[in-house]
Amino acid sequence: MARPIVATIHSDALRHNLSIIRQVASESQIWSVVKANGYGHGLERIWQSLRDTDGFALLNLEEAILLREKGWKKPILLLEGFFSPEELETLDRYRLTTCVHSNWQIQALAQATLSAPLDIYLKVNSGMNRLGFQPEQVNNAWHKLRNSDNVGEITLMSHFACAEEPEGIQEPLRRIELAAKDIVSSWSLANSAATLWHPHSRRDWVRPGIILYGASPSGRWQDIASTGLRPAMSLQSEIIGIQNLRSGETVGYGRRYQTSREQRIGIVACGYADGYPRHAPTGTPVYVDGVRTCTVGAISMDMLAIDLTPCPEVHIGTRVELWGNNIRIDDIAQAAGTVGYELMCALAPRVPVVVAN
Numbered sequence: 001m002a003r004p005i006v007a008t009i010h011s012d013a014l015r016h017n018l019s020i021i022r023q024v025a026s027e028s029q030i031w032s033v034v035k036a037n038g039y040g041h042g043l044e045r046i047w048q049s050l051r052d053t054d055g056f057a058l059l060n061l062e063e064a065i066l067l068r069e070k071g072w073k074k075p076i077l078l079l080e081g082f083f084s085p086e087e088l089e090t091l092d093r094y095r096l097t098t099c100v101h102s103n104w105q106i107q108a109l110a111q112a113t114l115s116a117p118l119d120i121y122l123k124v125n126s127g128m129n130r131l132g133f134q135p136e137q138v139n140n141a142w143h144k145l146r147n148s149d150n151v152g153e154i155t156l157m158s159h160f161a162c163a164e165e166p167e168g169i170q171e172p173l174r175r176i177e178l179a180a181k182d183i184v185s186s187w188s189l190a191n192s193a194a195t196l197w198h199p200h201s202r203r204d205w206v207r208p209g210i211i212l213y214g215a216s217p218s219g220r221w222q223d224i225a226s227t228g229l230r231p232a233m234s235l236q237s238e239i240i241g242i243q244n245l246r247s248g249e250t251v252g253y254g255r256r257y258q259t260s261r262e263q264r265i266g267i268v269a270c271g272y273a274d275g276y277p278r279h280a281p282t283g284t285p286v287y288v289d290g291v292r293t294c295t296v297g298a299i300s301m302d303m304l305a306i307d308l309t310p311c312p313e314v315h316i317g318t319r320v321e322l323w324g325n326n327i328r329i330d331d332i333a334q335a336a337g338t339v340g341y342e343l344m345c346a347l348a349p350r351v352p353v354v355v356a357n
């Protein structure tokens with residue numbers, strides 16, 4: 001028998017989440033963000049479940065080419081643009097829409113030999129201060145692009161640093177409006193948080209990522225509990241060992257947990273080398289045999305320990321949910337001081353994945 005850990009990708013949840021986003025942003029087109037191998041779900045496994053989307057946004061050429069080779073004909077957006085002038089040939093061949101965030105990219109585009117113009121997302125730095133043109137530079141960049149025969153449609157794009165906060169996009173929006181005061185174009189601004197919580201930012205194209213996968217952009221599951229979004233990934237394993245301990249014994253590396261009474265402990269075949277966060281403290285929730293219990297002691301590379309007090313019927317071979325429908329990935333992430341995004345992306349290659357319809 002194989003090691004019992006398995007991740008399940010729920011295709012129905014992906015389809016369902018996309019349809020919820022459609023309802024929420026009914027006036028906008030949708031870029032489904034599938035960067036980082038579909039947030040760790042596996043681009044090849046998930047893209048067909050999202051085929052009702054208007055486009056896919058990602059940032060590796062390999063992933064873009066994969067989608068084209070599988071037959072995806074609708075738009076693909078490169079969120080970080082191209083990384084060298086030589087890549088423009090590939091963008092041309094595969095008809096990829098590219099973000100443009102720097103002057104060298106404008107020059108490279110102007111000098112390239114293309115079979116047809118490329119559509120451009122001109123990136124406005126609205127205060128995130130990672131990529132993009134300052135508001136006062138945008139007009140100039142726009143005109144340079146507009147004057148190039150290699151440039152097709154231009155969309156203005158920006159990305160919010162704090163869209164999960166009620167007042168988080170006011171100042172960015174002010175800068176964006178300043179940048180665009182003399183420009184007529186379509187707009188793409190909203191990530192998941194803005195798509196859900198800032199209706200006036202949705203504009204022409206929204207760019208949801210994390211909510212496609214059923215986790216919360218704020219890191220708090222309660223914030224999306226009323227949306228109907230469903231987890232697209234679950235991680236399950238089994239109990240592979242049981243220890244009946246006396247009071248005063250310790251569990252795992254560093255003796256980080258000590259029993260204060262007789263206690264039955266279950267050992268689960270899942271550790272940080274599978275992608276479970278090593279920083280999850282004692283008390284991190286786990287679902288087993290229909291009840292919520294919790295981890296005890298340190299997370300090891302290949303195993304973790306759980307308290308079996310609330311579930312005395314558990315035996316070797318009992319299924320355990322680490323995250324999924326009963327235990328939200330956001331709750332595990334929060335316990336470990338991170339976000340659902342990181343846990344999804346960190347699912348380890350050694351974990352077998354099955355796709356459920």
Ligand SMILES: *Cc1c(COP(=O)(O)O)cnc(C)c1O
Nearest residue numbers: 033079159191192207208209210
């Ligand atoms: C990752 C990313 C998104 C999606 O963000 P979520 O918070 O997952 O919705 C949107 N736009 C850009 C530019 C991104 O890099």
